[in-house]
Amino acid sequence: MKFFFKFDSGFYKPFFTILLMVVGLNFLLSDFKFLSGSNTEINTVFVKPGTLVVKDSDAEYNVMFTRGETDFTNFPVGGGNALIDSNTVFGKNRIIIRGDLPVRILIYPTLGLVQLPNGLKIIPFFKNVYTTKPFKPDSRAITIKINLVFGVVDVVER
Incomplete structure (x- = not known):
């Protein structure tokens, strides 16, 4: 992520991790x-x-x-x-x-x-x-x- 988004701070890693988990769960549960x-x-x-x-x-x-x-x-x-x-x-x-x-x-x-x-x-x-x-x-x-x-x-x- 550091090279793709050009973020050098460790603050953004948990934010993007949680965001990816929410998006993944949404895709997983969307057919139910x-x-x-x-x-x-x-x-x-x-x-x-x-x-x-x-x-x-x-x-x-x-x-x-x-x-x-x-x-x-x-x-x-x-x-x-x-x-x-x-x-x-x-x-x-x-x-x-x-x-x-x-x-x-x-x-x-x-x-x-x-x-x-x-x-x-x-x-x-x-x-x-x-x-x-x-x-x-x-x-x-x-x-x-x-x-x-x-x-x-x-x-x-x-």
């Missing part, structure tokens, strides 16, 4: 839908704890830097397979699924803890798969792809 009106659905929980109700298979559901709950109980299987992304970054996410529906959970972790409905607690370093009892590979199902980065995910069947 936050609650902006009464009809807008929320699909990201950021800093404040909250609950996400899954209704759209094309959306990503994110829990970042907080404790959140992602509810899949009202999501129907429908006419075909549905792939839904659930991302947890530096937070704790409780994912609620129905045990009577065919559900497959693909877990892609990066140094995170996952607790499955069968009581198994794992710290996976590679892809893991969990399925409910009604799941059959050749039939339609809900597939939940969990991306976990330095967080905790608790999967609960109801």
Whole structure:
């Protein structure tokens, strides 16, 4: 920065560092839908704890830097397979699924803890798969792809 902006003082370095961090976070969070009106659905929980109700298979559901709950109980299987992304970054996410529906959970972790409905607690370093009892590979199902980065995910069947 000293050669590009011709600043010799150390006073400007923290200012530009904070400015670049704010701009970077703005770019990072610009694609997320936050609650902006009464009809807008929320699909990201950021800093404040909250609950996400899954209704759209094309959306990503994110829990970042907080404790959140992602509810899949009202999501129907429908006419075909549905792939839904659930991302947890530096937070704790409780994912609620129905045990009577065919559900497959693909877990892609990066140094995170996952607790499955069968009581198994794992710290996976590679892809893991969990399925409910009604799941059959050749039939339609809900597939939940969990991306976990330095967080905790608790999967609960109801």
